[in-house]
Amino acid sequence: MEQGSFLGVFYYPVFICIVLAVMWQISALTYQARFDDTVKNVLIKGAAIAFSNIGWMIFLTAFLAGMLYLCRYLIFITVILPAGYAFLVHHVFEHIYKKIGWINDGEEE
Numbered sequence: 306m307e308q309g310s311f312l313g314v315f316y317y318p319v320f321i322c323i324v325l326a327v328m329w330q331i332s333a334l335t336y337q338a339r340f341d342d343t344v345k346n347v348l349i350k351g352a353a354i355a356f357s358n359i360g361w362m363i364f365l366t367a368f369l370a371g372m373l374y375l376c377r378y379l380i381f382i383t384v385i386l387p388a389g390y391a392f393l394v395h396h397v398f399e400h401i402y403k404k405i406g407w408i409n410d411g412e413e414e
Contacts, residue, residue, distance in 0.1 A: 327369070328355045328362035335398045340407075354401060361397050368393065 333351025336342075342350070355362050372390055376383045 324363075324366055325355075327366050328359075331355070331365055331369075331394065332358075332362065332398075335394060339398075339402070354405075358401050361401065365394060365397060 329348075329352055332355040333347055336351050336354060337347045369390060372386045376386060
């Protein structure tokens with residue numbers, strides 16, 4: 306985008322909305338994978354988790370973006386990185402769910 310162009314004005318709000326949607330998706334899908342709930346409750350609780358733990362969500366989203374950028378140039382590691390990202394997300398959400406009190410000593414309620 307050229308400096309001063311009309312489309313450049315809309316680039317940043319759209320980029321911020323995309324980042325927020327990815328953070329919400331990460332938290333909603335991990336909540337849905339662990340707990341059996343309705344779609345409405347999954348989306349509501351996923352949003353609550355994402356925005357109450359904004360630091361972790363920004364870290365996971367930035368790590369995902371960095372991984373995708375790295376996969377673009379190093380094709381041979383595209384098999385290893387998704388497993389590493391899933392491992393990282395699992396440990397982050399174990400920490401979040403223990404902090405919230407939804408799991409006790411590694412066991413589901």
